[in-house]
Amino acid sequence: MPKQQYQVLADELKNKIDSGEWPPGTKLPSRSQLCTEYGVSDTVVGKAMMILRATGLTETLEGVGVFVAAPAEA
Numbered sequence: 001m002p003k004q005q006y007q008v009l010a011d012e013l014k015n016k017i018d019s020g021e022w023p024p025g026t027k028l029p030s031r032s033q034l035c036t037e038y039g040v041s042d043t044v045v046g047k048a049m050m051i052l053r054a055t056g057l058t059e060t061l062e063g064v065g066v067f068v069a070a071p072a073e074a
Contacts, residue, residue, distance in 0.1 A: 005040055006047035012038070013048060017057050017068050024070040028058065 003011075016022045029037065034045045049066060052058040059069045 004047075005044045006051070009034070009038055009040060009044060009048040010051040013052060014055075014057060017052075022068050024068050026068045028066045028068070030065070 013022075013028070022028070028034075031042055031045045031049070034040075034048075035042055038045075049058070053060060053066075056069055058066050060066050
């Protein structure tokens with residue numbers, strides 16, 4: 001079964017974080033920027049962001065934006 005659009009987007013954004021292209025503390029593009037860049041709806045971006053937040057890769061500062069989280073201490 002093919003992946004849903006939001007899963008594909010979440011994987012793409014996770015790859016940017018894992019590769020170091022977006023190091024900890026980096027502010028992610030806005031939802032509207034991501035919609036435009038990836039040609040997806042706001043709903044798709046929202047679900048992808050929920051996955052990243054749920055897996056601890058990002059943290060949201062209300063009114064400021066979404067940032068790459070520092071890696072968890074082992």
